[in-house]
Amino acid sequence: MDYSFHNKLKKQAEVLTSNSIRNIIDTQQFKSSFYQYNGVAIDFSKNKITDEVFNTLLAFAESKQLDKRIEAMFAGEVINVTEQRPALHTLCRAESSNLEQWKDVEQQHQKAARFADKIRQGELLGATGKPISTLVNIGIGGSDLGPRLLVDALSEHQQVGLNIYFMSDVDHQSAEQLLSSINLEQTLFILCSKSFTTWETQTNAQLAISALKKVVGEQGWSAHFAGVAVNQQAMTDFGILPDYQFSIWDWVGGRYSIWSSIGLIVRIALGNAVFDDFLAGGRAMDQHFRNTELNKNLPVLLALIQHWNINYQQHSVFITLPYRHGLKLFPDYQQQLEMESNGKSVTTSGEPVSFATCPYIFGQSGLNAQHAFMQLVHQSQRNTYLEMLTIPEANVSFEDDVAFRSCLAQSSALINGTDDGGPAEKACPGDRPSTIIVLEKLSAFSLGQLIALYEHKVFVQSVLWDINAFDQFGVELGKQIATGLSKASQDDPQVDAATRALIKRFGR
Numbered sequence: 316m317d318y319s320f321h322n323k324l325k326k327q328a329e330v331l332t333s334n335s336i337r338n339i340i341d342t343q344q345f346k347s348s349f350y351q352y353n354g355v356a357i358d359f360s361k362n363k364i365t366d367e368v369f370n371t372l373l374a375f376a377e378s379k380q381l382d383k384r385i386e387a388m389f390a391g392e393v394i395n396v397t398e399q400r401p402a403l404h405t406l407c408r409a410e411s412s413n414l415e416q417w418k419d420v421e422q423q424h425q426k427a428a429r430f431a432d433k434i435r436q437g438e439l440l441g442a443t444g445k446p447i448s449t450l451v452n453i454g455i456g457g458s459d460l461g462p463r464l465l466v467d468a469l470s471e472h473q474q475v476g477l478n479i480y481f482m483s484d485v486d487h488q489s490a491e492q493l494l495s496s497i498n499l500e501q502t503l504f505i506l507c508s509k510s511f512t513t514w515e516t517q518t519n520a521q522l523a524i525s526a527l528k529k530v531v532g533e534q535g536w537s538a539h540f541a542g543v544a545v546n547q548q549a550m551t552d553f554g555i556l557p558d559y560q561f562s563i564w565d566w567v568g569g570r571y572s573i574w575s576s577i578g579l580i581v582r583i584a585l586g587n588a589v590f591d592d593f594l595a596g597g598r599a600m601d602q603h604f605r606n607t608e609l610n611k612n613l614p615v616l617l618a619l620i621q622h623w624n625i626n627y628q629q630h631s632v633f634i635t636l637p638y639r640h641g642l643k644l645f646p647d648y649q650q651q652l653e654m655e656s657n658g659k660s661v662t663t664s665g666e667p668v669s670f671a672t673c674p675y676i677f678g679q680s681g682l683n684a685q686h687a688f689m690q691l692v693h694q695s696q697r698n699t700y701l702e703m704l705t706i707p708e709a710n711v712s713f714e715d716d717v718a719f720r721s722c723l724a725q726s727s728a729l730i731n732g733t734d735d736g737g738p739a740e741k742a743c744p745g746d747r748p749s750t751i752i753v754l755e756k757l758s759a760f761s762l763g764q765l766i767a768l769y770e771h772k773v774f775v776q777s778v779l780w781d782i783n784a785f786d787q788f789g790v791e792l793g794k795q796i797a798t799g800l801s802k803a804s805q806d807d808p809q810v811d812a813a814t815r816a817l818i819k820r821f822g823r
C-alpha cells in the first residue's frame with residue numbers, strides 16, 4: 316500500500332460524501348467519463364467520482380509502473396510468483412510470437428481445428444461406424460464456464476444436426492437422464508481438465524464410460540473420448556487415443572483457458588471461423604491494452620473506477636447485469652475470473668493485505684434481475700456497485716428496444732431515487748453508482764474483446780493491490796479435503812467433530 320496516494324484518495328472520498336452522483340453529473344465535475352475503442356464503449360459517468368479523483372487514480376497506477384507490468388505479462392515473465400510460472404493466456408490468441416511456447420500453441424490450434432472439421436463433416440466415426448453428431452463437454456470451473464458461455468451466446472452459429480451438452484455438476488439423476496437420452500453410438504465426450512485430477516470431472520467421465528461400454532463394448536469406448544489436459548501421459552494411461560489428445564500448459568490458468576483447446580467444443584459446435592473471430596477479438600483487446608496510454612486504456616480505466624469503488628467507497632458487492640439474453644452466462648464466467656483471481660489476502664511478497672481486495676460478484680440477465688433482486692439494491696442500506704452490459708438492438712426503435720431502455724432506466728433510477736415527499740416505504744434514496752458497457756453487436760469478435768477486457772482489468776487490479784491473480788490455493792484446499800474424506804473419517808481425530816458427526820449420521 317502506497318500511503319501517500321492512499322491518504323490523498325481517502326481525503327478526496329471524504330470531501331465527496333456530501334456530494335451526490337446526480338450533482339456531479341449536472342455540474343460536470345467528471346468530464347473524463349466516456350471512452351470507446353473498436354466497438355466497445357464504457358460510460359463511467361454514473362459513479363461518485365470527479366476528474367480530480369480520476370487523476371489521482373491515474374497517478375497511482377503510474378506509480379505502480381503498470382506499463383512495465385503489462386509488458387512483463389505479454390513477454391512471458393514469471394508473474395505468477397507463487398507457482399513460478401508466466402501467465403500466458405494472451406499467447407493462445409496471438410497471431411504469431413517469438414516466445415518459445417508459441418510453436419506448441421500453434422500446433423494445438425491446428426490439431427483442434429482439423430479435429431473439429433472432421434466432426435463437422437461427419438468423418439469422425441464412433442466404434443460402430445456411425446458418424447459423431449453429439450458432443451458432451453465434461454469439465455468444471457474454467458474447463459466448463461468459458462465453452463458454455465460461448466456456445467450459448469453464439470448459438471445462432473451452431474451447426475444444424477450437432478447436439479451439444481455440458482456435464483459439470485455431479486448428479487446421478489441428471490447424468491442418467493442425459494446418458495439415456497442421447498445416442499451413445501454417435502456421441503463424443505470431451506474430458507476437459509487441465510489437471511486431469513478434478514474429482515467431479517473424473518466421476519462424470521467414469522459415468523460416461525460405463526454407459527458407453529454397455530453400448531459399444533469394453534474396448535470401443537475410446538473412439539468416443541477426447542481429452543484436454545497438461546499431462547499427456549495421464550490421458551494415455553486413462554485410455555485416450557493419441558489423435559484424440561489435446562494439450563494445454565501450466566502457464567495458462569484454468570479460468571483463462573477458453574482460448575486454448577479447452578475451447579474445442581466451441582470449434583466443433585460453431586466452427587473454426589467463429590472461434591478464430593473470437594481469438595481475433597481477444598487479440599484486438601490485447602493490442603489496445605498493450606499499446607494505449609493509461610488514461611485511454613479501457614481495462615485500466617475499468618480497474619481504476621472499481622478500485623475507487625471498492626477501496627474508497629466501501630463497495631463489497633458488485634452486481635453485473637447483462638441486458639442481452641445471449642450474455643446471460645457472463646456473470647457466472649466473470650465470477651470465477653474475478654473472485655478466483657483476486658480473492659486474496661496476501662501480497663506478492665507474502666504480507667497480509669490491509670485493505671479490501673475482490674468484492675463479492677454476482678448477477679444475471681438484467682431484465683430478470685429487475686424482477687427478482689433489484690428491490691434490495693434500490694432500497695436497502697447496503698453499498699452496491701453495478702455494471703451493466705448492453706447491446707442496443709440494430710433496426711429497432713429506442714422505444715421498442717426494451718432491454719436497452721431498461722438498462723438506461725435502471726441506471727438512471729439508481730442515481731436519482733425518488734424525492735417526491737411521498738410515503739417513506741416508497742422512497743428510494745438513489746446515489747447508487749453504476750458503469751455501463753456498450754457493445755456494438757453480439758459477435759464472436761466482441762465476445763473475445765469483452766472477455767479479454769475483463770481478464771486485463773483483473774490483472775490491473777492485482778497490480779494495484781500487489782497480489783497474485785494467477786494462483787488459487789483456497790480452491791485447492793477444498794479439493795484436497797474432499798478427496799481425503801471417507802466413511803473412515805468419522806473416527807479420524809484429524810477431522811473436526813462437526814464433520815465427523817455428519818458422516819456418522821448421513822454417510823452411507
Ligand SMILES: O=P(O)(O)OC[C@H]1O[C@H](O)[C@H](O)[C@@H](O)[C@@H]1O
Binds near residue numbers: 456458509516787
Ligand atoms: O481443469 P481442471 O484441472 O479440472 O480444473 C477445473 C477447475 O478446478 C478448480 O476449481 C480451479 O480452481 C479452477 O481454476 C479450475 O478451472
